Amino acid sequence: MVVKTLQDLNTLVSLSKRRGFVFQSSEIYGGLGSCWDYGPIGSILKMNVKRAWWNAMTRRSDIVGLDAAILMHPTVWKASGHVDGFSDPLVDCKDCKTRFRADNTESYLTKKQCPQCGSKNLSEERNFNLMFKTHMGPLEDTGSVVYLRPETAQGHFVNFINCQQSSRYKIPFGIAAIGKSFRNEITPGNFIFRTREFEQMEMQYFVKPGTDEGFFNEWKERRLNFYLKFGIKKDNLKFHDHEKLAHYARAATDVEYKFPMGYSELEGIHNRSDFDLTQHMKFSGKSLEYFNEATKEKYIPYVIETAVGCDRLILAFMCDAYREEVTVQKDETTGKESEDIRIVMGFHPEIAPIKVCVLPLSKKEELTVPAMKIRDQLAEEFDVQYDETASIGKRYRRADEIGTPFCVTVDFETANDGAVTVRHRDKMTQDRIQISQLNTYVANGLRNFNT
Numbered sequence: 475m476v477v478k479t480l481q482d483l484n485t486l487v488s489l490s491k492r493r494g495f496v497f498q499s500s501e502i503y504g505g506l507g508s509c510w511d512y513g514p515i516g517s518i519l520k521m522n523v524k525r526a527w528w529n530a531m532t533r534r535s536d537i538v539g540l541d542a543a544i545l546m547h548p549t550v551w552k553a554s555g556h557v558d559g560f561s562d563p564l565v566d567c568k569d570c571k572t573r574f575r576a577d578n579t580e581s582y583l584t585k586k587q588c589p590q591c592g593s594k595n596l597s598e599e600r601n602f603n604l605m606f607k608t609h610m611g612p613l614e615d616t617g618s619v620v621y622l623r624p625e626t627a628q629g630h631f632v633n634f635i636n637c638q639q640s641s642r643y644k645i646p647f648g649i650a651a652i653g654k655s656f657r658n659e660i661t662p663g664n665f666i667f668r669t670r671e672f673e674q675m676e677m678q679y680f681v682k683p684g685t686d687e688g689f690f691n692e693w694k695e696r697r698l699n700f701y702l703k704f705g706i707k708k709d710n711l712k713f714h715d716h717e718k719l720a721h722y723a724r725a726a727t728d729v730e731y732k733f734p735m736g737y738s739e740l741e742g743i744h745n746r747s748d749f750d751l752t753q754h755m756k757f758s759g760k761s762l763e764y765f766n767e768a769t770k771e772k773y774i775p776y777v778i779e780t781a782v783g784c785d786r787l788i789l790a791f792m793c794d795a796y797r798e799e800v801t802v803q804k805d806e807t808t809g810k811e812s813e814d815i816r817i818v819m820g821f822h823p824e825i826a827p828i829k830v831c832v833l834p835l836s837k838k839e840e841l842t843v844p845a846m847k848i849r850d851q852l853a854e855e856f857d858v859q860y861d862e863t864a865s866i867g868k869r870y871r872r873a874d875e876i877g878t879p880f881c882v883t884v885d886f887e888t889a890n891d892g893a894v895t896v897r898h899r900d901k902m903t904q905d906r907i908q909i910s911q912l913n914t915y916v917a918n919g920l921r922n923f924n925t
């Protein structure tokens with residue numbers, strides 16, 4: 475058997491549509507530029523990814539959760555620097571009308587040429603702010619302008635004192651949040667890698683100045699271990715330390731994943747110094763200093779930030795999980811050889827959207843009725859699918875294609891022995907299990923899936 479990994483993002487785009495992971499937004503109207511909808515399987519996958527991150531962050535004794543509003547006071551974005559500085563340099567080709575970024579387009583940087591048609595008839599560079607603007611209330615005057623947040627992080631900074639005082643946590647402590655962010659990207663693309671509406675999972679860890687370097691290194695290690703724990707292959711991950719830093723940053727690194735288009739940023743880990751809290755103190759006139767009761771010290775904390783896009787992580791999980799198992803089969807009578815391909819999404823069991831698929835061997839009522847009962851029994855604890863159409867082989871393949879760890883087959887023996895056959899997605903082993911023991915078997919099996 476030969477095992478092939480994912481070579482091309484298009485393979486994933488078509489699998490996503492076929493099996494209900496991700497659909498193009500507003501597809502019946504021709505779609506909307508780089509917006510995507512998560513389907514019946516994808517929406518469960520997304521929840522599992524968020525839960526994995528959320529639990530890793532907030533089940534610690536030093537991190538609290540937050541769910542801040544998308545719309546924030548417009549001065550927040552003045553203080554953060556987004557109104558004046560969150561922009562990309564943009565150039566228009568006057569011949570073919572292509573619009574592209576001036577700072578990362580090879581043909582423009584080297585030859586001042588349009589990347590599409592090669593023309594040199596180009597506009598001046600203009601700065602294009604990436605924040606989406608809207609108006610609050612009925613009047614569209616400048617006084618009512620608000621922004622769709624381009625990052626969740628500012629919610630953490632403006633709530634620093636609220637979270638610290640209500641939880642009574644002492645520094646070092648962190649605030650974690652998951653939520654939508656919006657950026658009017660000039661060049662979105664690569665499926666759900668770069669979109670204009672996306673979800674971020676960000677954590678700000680507030681520390682005493684002087685201890686920041688140590689915590690920055692700790693968080694680098696923790697975040698790498700998170701990816702390894704959930705099954706991402708070590709060889710597909712690397713750190714990329716930034717040499718050129720933003721004016722407020724003392725250190726920055728990206729966790730990069732080897733996507734089919736090459737190594738690209740998955741997560742940013744930054745030492746943001748006391749920049750954000752200082753700015754918000756200046757613009758709001760409120761103190762965001764921390765007071766240590768025990769030592770009587772008062773200071774503005776430094777912040778170590780870990781920021782990952784949920785959608786981008788889903789893409790990494792999908793790319794990493796995809797495999798094709800190719801076996802050459804020989805026809806006994808004709809001697810002809812043909813390829814049999816099993817497509818498997820080898821998700822970590824906690825990430826896999828559906829944990830168990832229940833399959834009656836035939837559509838006869840004597841099997842479908844108990845099979846539905848077993849489905850209901852399992853659904854009390856797990857996300858379950860029920861599938862009764864097509865041959866058993868085809869149904870196994872359908873379950874493999876969405877990464878279902880276990881398939882449960884109800885057969886004509888079930889009524890006599892009160893048992894079902896459970897098949898393991900990766901090992902392809904089969905066990906005969908009593909229905910009364912099935913939930914426990916699946917729970918244990920998920921916990922020890924790879925052992």
Ligand code: GAP
Pocket residue numbers: 624625626627657659666667668669670671672674676739740741742779781782783784785786
């Ligand atoms: N608060 C810091 C911050 O937002 P960032 O590097 O701009 O840092 C963090 O974004 C993460 O959010 C990125 O590493 C990426 O995973 C995700 N992200 C950023 N822009 C995105 C986009 N347009 N589409 C999808 N994910 C995006």
